[in-house]
Amino acid sequence: xxxxxxxxxxxxxxxxxxxxxxxxxxxxxxxxxxxxxxxxxxxxxxxxxxxxxxxxxxxxxxxxxxxxxxxxxxxxxxxxxxxxxxxxxxxxxxxxxxxxxxxxxxxxxxxxxxxxxxxxxxxxxxxxxxxxxxxxxxxxxxxxxxxxxxxxxxxxxxxxxxxxxxxxxxxxxxxxxxxxxxxxxxxxxxxxxxxxxxxxxxxxxxxxxxxxxxxxxxxxxxxxxxxxxxxxxxxxxxxxxxxxxxxxxxxxxxxxxxxxxxxxxxxxxxxxxxxxxxxxxxxxxxxxxxxxxxxxxxxxxxxxxxxxxxxxxxxxxxxxxxxxxxxxxxx
Numbered sequence: 233x234x235x236x237x238x239x240x241x242x243x244x245x246x247x248x249x250x251x252x253x254x255x256x257x258x259x260x261x262x263x264x265x266x267x268x269x270x271x272x273x274x275x276x277x278x279x280x281x282x283x284x285x286x287x288x289x290x291x292x293x294x295x296x297x298x299x300x301x302x303x304x305x306x307x308x309x310x311x312x313x314x315x316x317x318x319x320x321x322x323x324x325x326x327x328x329x330x331x332x333x334x335x336x337x338x339x340x341x342x343x344x345x346x347x348x349x350x351x352x353x354x355x356x357x358x359x360x361x362x363x364x365x366x367x368x369x370x371x372x373x374x375x376x377x378x379x380x381x382x383x384x385x386x387x388x389x390x391x392x393x394x395x396x397x398x399x400x401x402x403x404x405x406x407x408x409x410x411x412x413x414x415x416x417x418x419x420x421x422x423x424x425x426x427x428x429x430x431x432x433x434x435x436x437x438x439x440x441x442x443x444x445x446x447x448x449x450x451x452x453x454x455x456x457x458x459x460x461x462x463x464x465x466x467x468x469x470x471x472x473x474x475x476x477x478x479x480x481x482x483x484x485x486x487x488x489x490x491x492x493x494x495x496x497x498x499x500x501x502x503x504x505x506x507x508x509x510x511x512x513x514x515x516x517x518x519x520x521x522x523x524x525x526x527x528x529x530x531x532x533x534x535x536x537x538x539x540x541x542x543x544x545x546x547x548x549x550x551x552x553x554x555x556x557x558x559x560x561x562x563x
Contacts, residue, residue, distance in 0.1 A: 234557045235523060236271040237550065240308050240447050240534040242278065243286040244466075246481040247538075254285040255292070257540045262296045264544055266303040268551040269558030272336060273300070274308030274532065283469055283480045290323040297331040306336025308413065308447070308532065309395040312368050313341060318382060321375035325385030335390040338413060339372075341365040341401060366404055369394070392438065393445075398422055402430040409437015416526075417449040417534055420506035427526055445530040448522065449507040451537060452549035456510040462546075463509045464488075466536035467500045474499070481538055516553045 241261060245254040262273050273296060277289040286292055289307050297305040310320055320337075327335045369392075375382040376389030394405035394412055397419035405412035412430045416423045427444055434442040449466075453459035465487045472479055482490075492500070508518045523531065535546045551558050 234554075235528065236530045237554055237557055238272040238274065238304075238445070238530060238532040239265045239270050239547070240274050240276060240532045241286065242276045242284045242534065242536065243292070244481050244536050245283050245285050246465075247483050247486065249480075251285040255295075257543075258286070258292065259295060259299045260540070261543065261547070262300055262303065262305075265547060266300045267560060268547060269560040270303070270547070270551075271530065271558075272304035272306060272532075274306045274336065274338060276308050277311050277314070277340075279314075281473070281478045283478060290320075290327065293335070294327055294330070297327065297334055302334070304334050304336055305331070306390070306393075307338045309338030309340040309393070311342060312339045312365060312372065317368050317372035318375055318385075321372055321382055321385035324390055325376065325382070325388040328388040328390045329384045332388075336393060337390045338393040338395050339369060340395040342397075369404070369408070396426065399426050399429045402426040403433045406430045406433025406442065407435055409435050409439050411439060411443040411445070413445040413447060413532065416446040416522075417507070423526055427528065443530075444526075444528050445532055446522075446526055446528050447532045447534060448519075450515065450519070450533045450535055450546065450550060451507065451509045452512065452515045452535075452546040452553075453542070454511060456514050459509045459511060459514075460504075462537045462539075462542050463504060463507065465538045467503050469536075470503055471496055471499055481536070484538055512549055512553055515549065519553075 241258055243254045243258045245251055265273055275286045275289050275292050277287065278284045279287050289310060293305050293307060312320065324335060324337045373392060374380065375385045378387040380386040392410055394401045394410050395415065396402055397415040402412055414423055414426050423446060430444060431442050451459045451463040453462055461484065465482050465484060468487045468490055469481045508515055533550060535543050537543050537546065
């Protein structure tokens with residue numbers, strides 16, 4: 233099945249390493265993804281999470297764009313309620329002016345953090361509601377109008393995407409005629425209904441036809457067993473996040489030694505069940521089935537494993553499996 237493949241990166245910080253190394257790994261992975269022929273490379277906004285270093289998302293997008301030459305680079309996404317729309321317009325207008333035709337602005341309405349951190353970001357409890365998200369999107373896009381006085385946003389609007397894990401943003405993206413990206417990697421049960429709602433709600437706007445993408449967690453290795461072992465640390469990191477104890481991604485040894493309770497095992501099994509994990513044949517079979525079931529126009533892959541070399545290899549395997557969908561760049 234031939235659809236474009238892209239990359240979602242949270243810039244993971246692993247046990248025994250540093251944020252600086254995580255950021256350098258992001259630049260290395262972006263260059264690697266471009267050589268393999270992945271279509272776009274998005275960074276995610278999260279705050280006050282020790283294991284994620286992509287919080288200054290616009291800054292990191294600029295670094296990734298500068299380190300590559302043709303790859304589309306963007307946000308997956310900017311959590312708009314955390315920011316004044318005009319500031320986001322200035323940041324992404326700057327990026328679009330510097331890297332014309334290569335920037336994407338993906339927008340979400342969740343805080344991407346806890347309520348205390350959200351208050352620190354927004355500086356006012358009055359700004360904590362997400363109910364005004366549609367108005368914020370409209371306001372933001374107005375700053376990109378050529379007649380706007382907001383420089384360098386005026387005349388430098390990148391493609392705007394709406395991101396979501398429920399039907400709310402799906403419907404809004406459809407009504408505004410915008411492309412829509414669904415977070416299948418943490419809300420798999422809502423994927424098909426949300427995509428259907430997006431297509432049913434679509435009205436021509438920025439796009440003439442609907443365009444959908446899903447984010448999928450993928451761990452590919454030489455064998456199914458190796459892939460399951462590689463996927464285990466990120467599952468434990470997610471479990472700790474859900475338990476209110478976020479931290480660095482644990483080592484494989486720490487993961488194996490963790491005294492899992494039956495409930496924790498159940499939570500981890502449920503988490504891994506929605507991911508694509510395995511050797512090449514398993515990954516191809518699961519990915520093909522997912523693309524067919526969702527009828528998406530593009531797939532965005534996120535791979536969170538402890539070892540950076542394993543992460544590079546996982547994308548290598550995916551590129552080998554879908555050579556017809558990727559256009560490798562010259563070395």
